[in-house]
Amino acid sequence: MKLKTLLAGLVVSTAMIGAAAAQDKIKIGVSIPAATHGFMGGLNWHAQEAEKRLEAQHENIDIIIVTANGPSDQASDLEDLVSVHQIDALVVLPFESEPLTDPVKQVKQTGAFITVVDRGLSEPGIEDIYVAGNNTEMGRVSAEYMKSRLKEGDNIVILRGIPTVLDTERFDAFMAEIEGSGINVLDNKFANWNRDDGFEVMQDFLSRFPDIDGVWAQDDDITLGVVEAIKQAGREKEMFVVGGAGMKEIIKGVMEGDELVPVDVLYPPAQIATAMDVTVANYTSNAPVRGRYILGAPLITPENAEEFYFPDSPF
């Protein structure tokens, strides 16, 4: 009982001191999914780096990063950001579009400035800024590269991610671009954006198809599993692999001229930093920042790989 009262008092007083001290600071809440896999690990790292950089650059900016393990967890995070921290702006990467739309709308009603990243909300007009990687473009660019390397009658297999809208967008764009080129898509299977699954699915593709010329692995984690399976089968001379995202190991390989994974397609985990930058710019510059920032999905080749290489990032 005593401990409880003490704790409660402590929480209240810290909150009050915090609120008093930060009265003149612009508070920006950043709500992102926890680092439960490679890409999100990278995203978390970039968010923290951006926090350090922005807070050092601008004295009046205070950034609060919270990470959630699921959509409902994230909804609670948003409530806390409003009630405890009384944020002026929110940068949010929604776990899922549908369940987070209402919670974000609630934040909007407090008058906060809203930046939505990557996965959009299911209702238009809530966010002031939208920053995203480009799934459609990612699929299209990958297919374009396939076309540049393969000819009519060549065979490819596809390893997809987790059954989500994101994955479907990439896949549909890829198939639309590849159509009519005469390249055969032998089959596609889900590898769950995971190295182990990538390894196993590719092993099965290799025992099933004697003739494979190219692999679209869609994601760099899957790519690493695929590469091991191909090496195990001793078939690395027969085919090449196109991944995606921008994992540092893969980009390093591209820089060094790896023949099995010659290129990568960018879907940057650093997009969260872009979102934080433009949100801060809303308060620190006199330029208008509202709108949609769709990042490109450029092909990463040995020539430009340097630009996308972050050796300190965990991803």
Next chain:
Amino acid sequence: MSVSAREETAKPVRNFGIDLKTAGPLVALIVLCVLGYSLNPAFLSEGNLANLLTRSAFIGIIAVGATFVITAGGIDLSVGSMAAFVAGMMIIIMNGAIDVMGVSVWTVILGCGCSLILGIGAGFINGFLTTKGKIEAFIVTLGTMGIYRSLVTYFADGGTLSLASAARDIYRPVYYDSFLRIPIPVWVFIGVAIIGWILMNRTAFGRYCMAIGSNEHVARYSAIKVDRVKTWTYVLQGLCVSLATIIYVPRLGSASSATGVLWELEAIAAVIIGGTMLKGGFGRVGGTVIGALILTAIGNILNLTDIISNYLNGAVQGVIIVVAVYLQRGNLRAPKRKAQE
């Protein structure tokens, strides 16, 4: 529980050529193999069978350990996270050792040794908290599941822990090499299965596990050191996780928070498909091995065909798991009716 007890006593009386309870999962596996071959002849190619067996080794080895835990009336939900944690620690230790003692076979042996210590230690913690701490095994291992999973995420900084490539070159053969044309992980699996079978069916320890799972109080009054035996089952489970990790790490040379996700459920499924009872009291190590093979074969067959929509993979797996267990329940009932006649 009483059913299994009756089973045990009824065994010598009925003189079937084959043990029906063993046949249940075996029939399911054979049906799956025939199905796999008819869908794609590549299923029975040597390469595919080697892949399939090697893959099932991870879940299989862990499931052999889980057979003891479940037989003794416990449950271990932490094995998947534990595997990820042990794999991550192994990689950190080996990478660290390279800086100090250079790259040699000893680096790898050091890593494997640490893996054994960590696995056994983690198992002991689960066992100790369950028995001496008197906390439900479900809760203890639910807790440690969360702890190990976040620790590996923390150590990997949300990304992936990768083994230095020099050490990987030395360690790689442990997964990729074969002895007498059988991959090394499969040998480990066979070894673990045989030792597990002997422990379960030919030693006092196995009998104690079944007795405790059947009725803990009776076992206690029968002067069985219940706490000690139960703790041992968790230690054994930890040891199995560590062995599985030792053959898992050289496969991709990495560990992340995505490593070993849902392995606990796969291991439990393998145990149950194999004929062990979830409520304890009756364990079958041989069945567990078949259960692990069935689970891996399902995934393999789904990848070898494009008949079924990708979105339905989980549904197909679910149906086959339920059918495999149903087959076996049907067989369990038959002798019971016989006993009544």
